Amino acid sequence: MENFTFYSPTYFVFGKDQETAVGTYVKRFGGSRVLVHFGGGSAEKSGLLNKVRQSLRDSGLAFVELGGVQPNPRDGLVYQGIDLCRKEGVDFILAVGGGSVIDSAKAIAAGAVYDGDFWDFYEGRTVTEALPIGTVLTISAAGSEGSGDSVITKEEGMYKRATTGEALRPKFSILNPALTQTLPAYQTACGITDIMAHLYERYLTNTKDVEVTDRLIEALLLTMIKEGPKAVADQNDYQSRANIMWAGMLAHNNSCGVGRSQDWTSHNIEHELSALYDCAHGAGLAVVMPAVFTYNLHHDVMRFAQVAVRVWGCQMDFAHPEETAKAGIEALRAFLKSIGMPGNFAELGAKAEDIDELAHKCCWGDVNTGTTGGFVPLNEDDVKAIYRLML
Amino acid sequence: MENFTFYSPTYFVFGKDQETAVGTYVKRFGGSRVLVHFGGGSAEKSGLLNKVRQSLRDSGLAFVELGGVQPNPRDGLVYQGIDLCRKEGVDFILAVGGGSVIDSAKAIAAGAVYDGDFWDFYEGRTVTEALPIGTVLTISAAGSEGSGDSVITKEEGMYKRATTGEALRPKFSILNPALTQTLPAYQTACGITDIMAHLYERYLTNTKDVEVTDRLIEALLLTMIKEGPKAVADQNDYQSRANIMWAGMLAHNNSCGVGRSQDWTSHNIEHELSALYDCAHGAGLAVVMPAVFTYNLHHDVMRFAQVAVRVWGCQMDFAHPEETAKAGIEALRAFLKSIGMPGNFAELGAKAEDIDELAHKCCWGDVNTGTTGGFVPLNEDDVKAIYRLML
Numbered sequence: 001m002e003n004f005t006f007y008s009p010t011y012f013v014f015g016k017d018q019e020t021a022v023g024t025y026v027k028r029f030g031g032s033r034v035l036v037h038f039g040g041g042s043a044e045k046s047g048l049l050n051k052v053r054q055s056l057r058d059s060g061l062a063f064v065e066l067g068g069v070q071p072n073p074r075d076g077l078v079y080q081g082i083d084l085c086r087k088e089g090v091d092f093i094l095a096v097g098g099g100s101v102i103d104s105a106k107a108i109a110a111g112a113v114y115d116g117d118f119w120d121f122y123e124g125r126t127v128t129e130a131l132p133i134g135t136v137l138t139i140s141a142a143g144s145e146g147s148g149d150s151v152i153t154k155e156e157g158m159y160k161r162a163t164t165g166e167a168l169r170p171k172f173s174i175l176n177p178a179l180t181q182t183l184p185a186y187q188t189a190c191g192i193t194d195i196m197a198h199l200y201e202r203y204l205t206n207t208k209d210v211e212v213t214d215r216l217i218e219a220l221l222l223t224m225i226k227e228g229p230k231a232v233a234d235q236n237d238y239q240s241r242a243n244i245m246w247a248g249m250l251a252h253n254n255s256c257g258v259g260r261s262q263d264w265t266s267h268n269i270e271h272e273l274s275a276l277y278d279c280a281h282g283a284g285l286a287v288v289m290p291a292v293f294t295y296n297l298h299h300d301v302m303r304f305a306q307v308a309v310r311v312w313g314c315q316m317d318f319a320h321p322e323e324t325a326k327a328g329i330e331a332l333r334a335f336l337k338s339i340g341m342p343g344n345f346a347e348l349g350a351k352a353e354d355i356d357e358l359a360h361k362c363c364w365g366d367v368n369t370g371t372t373g374g375f376v377p378l379n380e381d382d383v384k385a386i387y388r389l390m391l
Numbered sequence: 392m393e394n395f396t397f398y399s400p401t402y403f404v405f406g407k408d409q410e411t412a413v414g415t416y417v418k419r420f421g422g423s424r425v426l427v428h429f430g431g432g433s434a435e436k437s438g439l440l441n442k443v444r445q446s447l448r449d450s451g452l453a454f455v456e457l458g459g460v461q462p463n464p465r466d467g468l469v470y471q472g473i474d475l476c477r478k479e480g481v482d483f484i485l486a487v488g489g490g491s492v493i494d495s496a497k498a499i500a501a502g503a504v505y506d507g508d509f510w511d512f513y514e515g516r517t518v519t520e521a522l523p524i525g526t527v528l529t530i531s532a533a534g535s536e537g538s539g540d541s542v543i544t545k546e547e548g549m550y551k552r553a554t555t556g557e558a559l560r561p562k563f564s565i566l567n568p569a570l571t572q573t574l575p576a577y578q579t580a581c582g583i584t585d586i587m588a589h590l591y592e593r594y595l596t597n598t599k600d601v602e603v604t605d606r607l608i609e610a611l612l613l614t615m616i617k618e619g620p621k622a623v624a625d626q627n628d629y630q631s632r633a634n635i636m637w638a639g640m641l642a643h644n645n646s647c648g649v650g651r652s653q654d655w656t657s658h659n660i661e662h663e664l665s666a667l668y669d670c671a672h673g674a675g676l677a678v679v680m681p682a683v684f685t686y687n688l689h690h691d692v693m694r695f696a697q698v699a700v701r702v703w704g705c706q707m708d709f710a711h712p713e714e715t716a717k718a719g720i721e722a723l724r725a726f727l728k729s730i731g732m733p734g735n736f737a738e739l740g741a742k743a744e745d746i747d748e749l750a751h752k753c754c755w756g757d758v759n760t761g762t763t764g765g766f767v768p769l770n771e772d773d774v775k776a777i778y779r780l781m782l
Contacts, residue, residue, distance in 0.1 A: 001406075001630060001633040001634065001637070002406070003405060003406025003407060003409065004405050004406060005402065005403060005404050005405065006402075006403040006405065007400075007401075007402045007403065008399060008400075009398075009399075009400035009402075010398075011396065011397075011398045011400075012396060012397040012398065013396050014394060014395050014396065014397065014649070014650065015392075015393070015394025015395060015650075016394060018394065208630075209630035209631075209633070209634065210634070211613075211614050211617050211618055211634050212610075212611070212614045212618075212634040212635075212637050212638045212641075213637075215610035215611070215613050215614050216607065216610045216611075216641075218610060219603075219606035219607045219609060219610035220603070220606070220607075222602075222606050223602050223603045223606050226602050227602055227603075239392060239599075239600035240600075242392040242600070242650070243392065243600065243601070243602050243603040244603075246392070246603050246604075246649070246650070247603045250603075250607075250646065255641065255646065258405065258637070259405065259406075259633070259637070
């Protein structure tokens with residue numbers, strides 16, 4: 001295990017009806033003039049936004065609103081949010097929505113107290129300061145409710161880039177599993193896939209002697225395998241959504257990723273797909289992960305065999321561990337298909353003729369190293385080959 | 392899953408040599424006049440205390456010292472610490488040691504800012520305020536480095552009682568696994584047993600639909616089973632101690648215990664043993680746990696069968712699940728014996744003739760309900776029967 005620091009100071013409020021007290025939490029964590037940030041019409045239609053407004057009023061808090069966050073949130077709205085915060089003297093940002101809304105709120109929070117262009121933070125500058133953030137989560141997926149991470153898409157060129165910083169961790173997050181019950185099965189499945197990807201990206205490590213974090217990741221994957229299909233099959237199954245919601249937070253607050261190298265190849269390769277085609281991030285990951293794992297299998301056959309046996313219940317083939325490793329990848333592929341996720345480029349709406357561009361952006365767009373991935377460093381040719389495995 | 396809140400704002404600094412920067416962390420979390428609280432001679436002899444003093448001096452911090460914390464820490468030293476804090480205007484308490492030192496530091500931290508007798512907090516009064524605390528952990532066991540809990544023994548009558556409060560969570564905890572390498576095998580094993588007890592106390596629940604926390608607890612138990620014997624066999628095995636140290640924190644910061652009823656029968660029954668005989672808490676738990684689980688087996692056979700299969704690798708006896716459940720308890724008993732823990736009253740130094748007194752104190756001393764335990768409410772006769780299973 002490697003040296004690390006771990007800091008997760010978010011106050012989590014979990015369970016039914018907790019969003020009705022959101023005003024008291026905003027006050028507790030120092031807010032007085034609030035920006036309420038949200039997405040499309042679903043938070044309005046479900047009545048959630050009215051509950052939030054009422055609670056803020058009951059707590060005597062002033063607020064302004066900025067809706068319209070899209071999936072794969074864009075820099076354009078972030079600039080609007082920063083202007084609004086400055087004009088209105090906002091001192092607290094409340095994100096009501098899923099990972100896209102929370103990520104957009106984090107970008108606004110960092111940008112509002114920074115003299116330069118907020119995009120600097122998505123090109124490598126460290127976030128050291130930000131307005132405080134609170135969240136009311138409506139989708140179990142990104143884990144942004146408990147992380148210091150944010151991903152934004154730059155409209156010019158459609159680049160999707162990430163930043164991270166302790167100042168971006170929410171002060172509080174309200175996790176009511178019932179709020180996710182309005183999600184269609186497809187979006188539920190996309191969230192499940194994203195959570196599983198966060199776990200696999202941490203599982204694929206080159207660090208030795210990490211039994212505790214291996215076991216924790218396996219525990220959360222096993223939870224997703226049991227609870228995921230129940231949530232997809234029955235929108236009203238509160239308990240499966242509760243299990244998924246807590247697992248989704250733990251999958252990405254890094255308690256199970258500390259002290260070990262991590263991968264993030266699948267995320268990097270997927271980000272180019274959702275940036276170009278505006279597909280759901282989880283759907284993209286469902287296509288990307290089996291391809292990446294198949295390509296990287298020989299880097300550490302025993303690691304893939306371990307997850308196959310411990311998580312997917314495959315029998316260990318002691319004479320041919322590689323067969324077990326492959327069986328684990330096939331089990332993942334079958335699981336993702338069973339919950340309704342796409343399995344290839346065509347089902348995703350991606351095009352073979354874009355592969356060169358996708359691979360180039362992936363390896364050269366974010367950093368200038370020409371490679372991507374923490375488990376196996378992959379160059380542009382490798383990434384092209386991986387995209388071709390998805391055809 | 393039940394509604395819950397979860398808040399773990401401790402900044403964890405994990406790994407080799409991290410204690411040399413302790414002064415910077417004290418400053419970061421607002422300390423200027425520090426009480427350094429520690430136990431016996433081992434922290435002095437190992438050179439740890441000198442490293443801590445040097446770091447505090449390097450950061451320009453004033454400090455006073457109070458050593459002498461014993462295992463099963465006593466109220467007498469807490470009163471001394473409170474007086475010292477007031478006299479010296481202490482604004483930060485730094486605990487250098489294991490659970491006993493940290494628990495004693497927490498009692499001082501709460502008492503120093505309270506007008507009444509600090510013992511009130513151990514008789515049911517809520518802790519709402521305390522001096523900030525930091526820790527340099529030297530034993531993986533109690534989990535006090537990441538919890539808001541504290542257990543103190545009242546010398547008059549030898550009552551061992553607990554309190555809890557968010558204000559008692561450390562601001563930072565430095566976890567260097569190498570600092571635990573000076574521990575003899577017996578104390579290492581006591582710590583392992585305590586960590587496993589924290590997991591079992593949470594596992595034994597009456598709440599349904601808690602797959603995520605079940606799986607997390609199992610993950611940490613599996614880690615202890617793999618890494619524990621390595622740490623006991625080889626004092627210098629850094630990696631096993633690293634895995635145990637992170638597991639020990641997670642076992643008790645409640646991330647795997649949220650949203651479910653918990654038991655704490657074994658702890659309550661053990662506390663009377665270590666209070667009366669001053670035995671190591673972990674050693675007492677090794678004797679208590681198999682007895683409690685055997686007594687409670689029929690309350691939920693399938694829960695005991697689940698841990699037997701998933702954690703201990705027992706084969707499920709589908710015709711007779713009770714046999715599997717029992718096999719799991721026997722596997723735990725054999726494991727504890729294999730790491731050198733006592734298995735009965737005689738090996739612990741406890742006496743059959745004290746059983747009536749032990750059971751009475753356990754059921755009537757702490758609360759006035761006459762029962763103990765969250766999994767199965769047990770009365771005085773039940774507790775007597777459980778103690779007799781340990782003969």
